[in-house]
Amino acid sequence: MIIAESGDLNRFAHYRQYVNYCGFNLSASQSGERCSGYSLSKRGNARLRYAFWLATTVAVRMQENTLRNKYECYIREHGDTPDQRRKAVVAVATKLARIAHSVVKNDTDYQRYFDISHGT
Known part of the structure; x- marks a missing residue:
């Protein structure tokens, strides 16, 4: 479902463009001098965002x-x-969207790795 909704990922030069296409980018809620914070913009492909949500759960x-x-x-x-x-x-x-973009764009298999945490 992710590949079908995404189409050709080579059209996205950077993963940030793909994340924006998915609707995972943040947008500021502001009016004049007030800024009430950032929230998910949801201005992308809703079915793709839902597919990533299911895969993440x-x-x-x-x-x-x-x-x-x-x-x-x-x-x-x-x-x-x-x-x-x-x-x-x-x-x-x-x-996960960043990983999917990288795997498809570089035409490689997913290799599991463990993040190294610094500190406690």
């Missing part, structure tokens, strides 16, 4: 992988509320 439930580690690190830093869990899934889905 499966990846987060698996035992050992870097996507689960990123999810747990986000929860540890920001708290374990339903809103923070949703934001963590979106952060991991964005990382």
Whole structure:
């Protein structure tokens, strides 16, 4: 579903263009001098965003992988509320979109790696 919705990924020169196409980019909510923060723009392909959401929920439930580690690190830093869990899934889905773009664009197989954390 991801490949079908994305089309030819070689048309995106950088992964940020693909992330924007998926609708995972952030937009500022501001009026005049007020800035109430950033939220997901949702100005991309909704079906593609949903496909990454589903893939992320499966990846987060698996035992050992870097996507689960990123999810747990986000929860540890920001708290374990339903809103923070949703934001963590979106952060991991964005990382998964970057990985998918890289794998397809470079025509390589996915090689699992583990993030090296600095500090405690």
